[in-house]
Amino acid sequence: MINRVVLVGRLTRDPELRVSQNNISVTTFNLAVNRPFTGQNGERGADFINCVTFRKQAENVNQYVQKGSLVGIDGRIQTRNYENKDGQRVYVTEVVCDSVQFLEPKGQQGSNQSQNNYNSADNYANAYGGGAGNQSTGSRPAQSSPKQDRTEENPFANADGPVDISDDDLPF
Incomplete structure (x- = not known):
């Protein structure tokens, strides 16, 4: 059986951090994920997970993301139920995240701005932990040095005619 979920979406509210009776940190949040199709009125619907x-x-999730942050998650669907204080049975379906990736540099949450000459891979804060087999890495500090402009020269710019390359010289 396969139970795997991969989603990219935005948080609909700030994450809520609690500590369990066993002293384990637990954060819950709600993720808005666009549907791949538009409705009759031309608007795209969303699911709230x-x-x-x-x-x-x-x-890490509680510290580094907030309402509107774009995140990618990888996890599994879990269903559970409990009895609330009124004695009613409550059923819950949720995604237990094995990994959460923060997909925006800090300070750009909820905006659609371009990433002004920054190496975005170094700006992303990644959070892993929980679950079996995962290592906790925390987050990488943002690097704010702009990319250096590299002008690459065409090695064939001074060639007077066709370039003679045999098939044996090609690596594929």
Whole structure:
């Protein structure tokens, strides 16, 4: 059986951090994910997915994301039920996140701005943790040095005619 979920979306509210009776950090948040089609009125609908993270990952999510942040998650669907204080049975379906990737540099949450000459891979804060087999890495510090302009020269600019390359010289 396969139970795997991969989603990219924006948080609909700030994450909520709690500590369990066993002293384990638990963060819950709601993720808005666009549907791949538009309705009759031309608007794109969205699904709102409940998500939960544990341990160090929960602490990182609580610290580094907020309402409107764009995140990518990888996890599994879990259903559970409990009895509320009124004695009614409550059923919950949620995604237990094995990994959460923060897809925007800090300070750009919720905006559609371009990434002004920054190496975006170094600006992303990644949070892993919880679940078996995952290592907790925390987040990388943002690097604010702009990319250096490299003008690459055409090695064939001074060629007077066709370039003679045999098939044996090609690596593929």
